[in-house]
Amino acid sequence: MKRSILFDTETTGLDPATGDRVIEIAAVELVGDLPTGKNFRVLIDPERDVPEEASRVHGFTAADLEGKPKFAEVVDDFLAFIGDDPLIAHNARFDFGFLNAELKRTGYKPLDMGRMVDTLDMARERFPGMPNSLDALCRRFGIDLSARTTHNALLDCKLLADVYLELMGGRQHGLGLVADGQQAPSVFYEGPAQRRVVRVVPKADELAAHTAFVSKMGETVWSS
Template sequence: MKRSILFDTETTGLDPATGDRVIEIAALELVGDLPTGRSYRTLIDPERDVPEEASRVHGFTEADLEGQPKFADIADAFLSFIGDDPLIAHNARFDFGFLNAELKRAGRKPLDMGRMVDTLDMARERFPGMPNSLDALCRRFGIDLSARTTHNALLDCKLLADVYVELMGGRQHGLGLVADGSHGHAVMYEAPVNRRIVRVVPTQAELEAHRAFVEDLKEAVWTAQ
């Protein structure tokens, strides 16, 4: 089945061209458009200050990032996790722009923009003229937002995974389970075993045998008129 990666970043600001940096990356593995339970998450030392207005958005301060790895230290682990698969994000051009700036700074190849799947574009096509932020889409699809007090990347990924399922046609699109991957810098989980749904169709002989059995029962409640 098709593998893809749903991801999100948190940053020190809005523009990597003016020196803003990535401070958090979170990613979830999807197979058949549903989470497998495998995830990647790390905090990053941005090697600069974290403006107060940015901290109010994502909740991280310079003290929270002190001692965390630099982007160059986690680049290979992140690239290994995402592989060559499609990359899904909400307002994906923003995240691609930041990651490619970080990858260039670390001496790595940029992400191919052809891998980009933007759920904001998908939402705008489905709901033209309506609010299509992640919060707005969660409310529209009845997805619980109670834990979203700041823009934490891993939580945003989990919410976006639910939104993505709905944008792709809802839960009937496939079956799957999601596990919590919130521990440490890079956390891997075994994917749950897929379950098969088996439809049993009785043969004519079995139907006749059942009918004969029922007729021998005295005052069977399901035959009462």
């Protein structure tokens, strides 16, 4: 089954070009669109102050990050966890922008934008003109938000994993389409114009059973 990584960041502000830095990275491994239980999470010393308005959003102050590793000290572990797999995030361009700024600062190659899967784009396509924040999507899909008092990156990842599954068709997508012992197909979002379509082809004995059943029904509209 396809492996992908769902991730989130928290930052000191909104724009890496003006000196804002990453202070938290969290990531969740998905296989077949479902969490495996393997997670990555780290708090990072941003090597600068944390503005009060940012602290109100994510709950972290400069004191909370004092003594935490710098990005250069955790980058190898993060890259090893994400591998070469697709990277899923909500408003993913924001997170990619910050991570690529950090990677450039430490002399690493930027993340390939072709790996990006943006659940905000997916939600806007499915629910045009409606609120599509993470909170709004959780409420729309009946996902419990009671623990979300601040924008903790790992909690946001776990909520987004549930949202992503719903956007992909819910827990029933791909189930019941294969014989015992075979791997269920996984549908992976690749943008508005590209989707994999799963088709079920009946076996010869199934067709024969269907024909025998229909023959007992006498004259039907579709047989005339």
